[in-house]
Amino acid sequence: MAQKSTFGPREAPTLGSPSRALFGKMLKEAQLSVAERDFILEALRENVRLDGRGPDQFRSLNLSFGNEYGHVKLQVGKTSIVVRISAEVTKPRDDRPFDGLFNINLELSAMGSPAWENGRSNDLEAYVTHVLDSVIRRSNALDTESLCILKGVSCWSIRADVHVLDYDGNLTDAACIAIMTGLRHFRRPDAVVRDGQVIVYGVEERVPVALNITHNPLSVTFNAFNEGNNIIVDATRKEEQASEGELVIGINNGGDVCFLSKFSGAPLDAMEVVTKSNVALEKVKEINTKVDKIMQVDLARRAKLGMADESRAENDR
């Protein structure tokens, strides 16, 4: 795996941007009371979080799978997400005849938070979509060339639908974990080209195939408080609201950074970016190990049910 650390001009850290107020408005959540804000800041000064976690500790991660492949239910504390991966055969783009398509769809509905209006996109949606797109899609975590069936004629289009059921902070990281888990869990129908004709086999006819995942990047979001003196991971909604700024690092198990954003809020010491990258790496390894374990258990269960011949096939490959 030769993933380069890329710092595109858009991801360059912008220090001290004045968008803190903007952030507060775009969430449209009811504002924190003075008492809550002051208390959260005061407690963090003593290294205490409301749920008793340490600054570098994620909330408990609860992962399960639905009946279909690529149907993932994820809970991080009280943030709850369902991701569904689906595939269909389509025509590749004219300018990329060798590439399949991959899209991430995130639509925030009033289910996740009463602050979100149905059928209307908001800034948070745009922001999270941008991060997910950068960390997963643009880092080529899913090898889109492997989705090509017949050059310029036919390819797979993979779609990840993210449903936010409950929003209690850290949407980005949670969605990232859920999508990556979904992509790794998903199996698409087998398709071959015979005499220039594309034949797609039903799941009963041929063992469905796993997607070609090149690496497992995840995002880790840090929130800063008290002039950058307290920096925590996996903030809850109230912590996010009291935060002065955030730093997002997209990184994989190998330590390759594929995304880095200091999108909003108070300035952050440049050294923090370096030290927090190490924390992010540690977190990503920890989460990926956990996801691996849960996914193995699920695939083993499916194998027992006689449904997972394909997972064996994948191991042989």
Added chain:
Amino acid sequence: MSTPLILLPGDEVPSDYLPPTKSNPLKLGPGLRLLSQPTASSKSSNHVLTATQAGLLATDAKRNTVSLQSFSNRRYIPTTNDLVIAQIHHSSVDYFHCMVTPHTAHAMLGQLSFEGATKKTRPMLKQGDLVYARVLSVGVGAGAEVELTCVNPATGKAEPGGLGPLVGGMVFDVSTGMAARLLRASSPSAEKSDTVDGLVVLAELGKKLESLGGFEIAVGRNGKIWVDCSNAGESAVKVTVAIGQCLQSTDERNLDAADQKKLVTKILRGMKLA
């Protein structure tokens, strides 16, 4: 008491569950409505009461009331005389515009509706400040405005004690059902017994935290609990967090009395407070 009767919307309340009729009329609580009044010909009390929500039928023979207790996670709807914790959103010439529940119309709190408030001595509240207030009126019909007050209009005093601005401390969110239970538990008539509505968590916290200076608490019917432990000195933050966790876990996990005691011990130990 017999097993509680569960009703669904549209169900009729069986007349034998109603308090025996006296001269004074039966009072209907939330979740019930009177569909047709008894006709003049049938003199027997033939109330046709139907439920409009799903819940447990609760009757009070002494006060001659009947109501329905519904799910605890529901959104709070302002009701006259309820105690709430409201957050100032902005102020106009005569009023503070307050948030009682998120994403609903603001409630109005008169700038002079505080104990001893005059044009010169009224509190200068800013956006985000909290007040402990009573619902004075909820208005009628469409576009009705909810009005709050921090003073008893009859006496000019902050009754019951504690109404007015809440300074410092921390607010925790709980379900509205839990808030109602906590309020019943802290009502003066309930003080004699240790467990009210199956709640021992506050009594237990009070006992265990006495040595640390105790704590002050205000419960809003809108699912907010204000906790202040400024007497606890250095451990104030930890004590506050511990109280919040105890209340929220009791609520979310529907803990029974024994488990509440265990929880308090476990959390206080975890925070190195006991």
Added chain:
Amino acid sequence: MVEPTASLSTLNRADGSASYKCPATGYDVLGSVNAPIELPARRDALKPEDATIEVFVKPGNTTAGVGERYVEGILRSVLTEVVLGRERGYPRRGVVITLAIVGGGSVERGDSYLTVLPALLHTSLLALLSASVPLAMTFSSALLGVTKSGDIVRDPSAADAKAASSLHVLAFSSKGHLLLNESEGCFDFDTWELIRERAVSICRGAAVSGTGEDVAMGERSNDARLDGFVRETVEDRLHVDYAWKIESN
């Protein structure tokens, strides 16, 4: 017949919520209700004394399209009949119902949306109950298909629904009124009458009277009633919420 399963108040942020799984059709629907909440002022001009009901259906793995908008319209008209929008706290406010089809196949473009309708109706009802939105009554709903050979099938699978000559969704209120009748395909009035009787027995377990014609339903007349299913789901949750009260007595 595998009965549906459901649970109430499964979400944290919404005022009320319900999860509903129907093994026969494979649908797994999550519903949330936020009520009463403020809606932007532009929407309340028509009926200022009443609550505005908004329904939003979110498919599992496609973008919402015409089918969702169509079914939202049906749901809105049924639920408007049931919700008491004039109760205290509700006039001029919104009741926002969000339904996400989180599991099971998606309705392909061009396929009938009726197959999901009962699941969506039951989920919305349970979520409304969970949010304690005042209702005049409850209801239950059944999906029936008529095969090419004229058999009536309850909860046909996606493939069966596609092959069916007609599809019917009926909903009955807890007082026995026919609340909804949506039909698609070719059928005659006698067939519809049989469908109605079958639906009544599924939803309300009522004894079928009248026409002595025997359909392929005799052996299934012991189906658990759907209105009983709604009641049990609600009772289960109330027992959880009020465990402190029920057990101490």
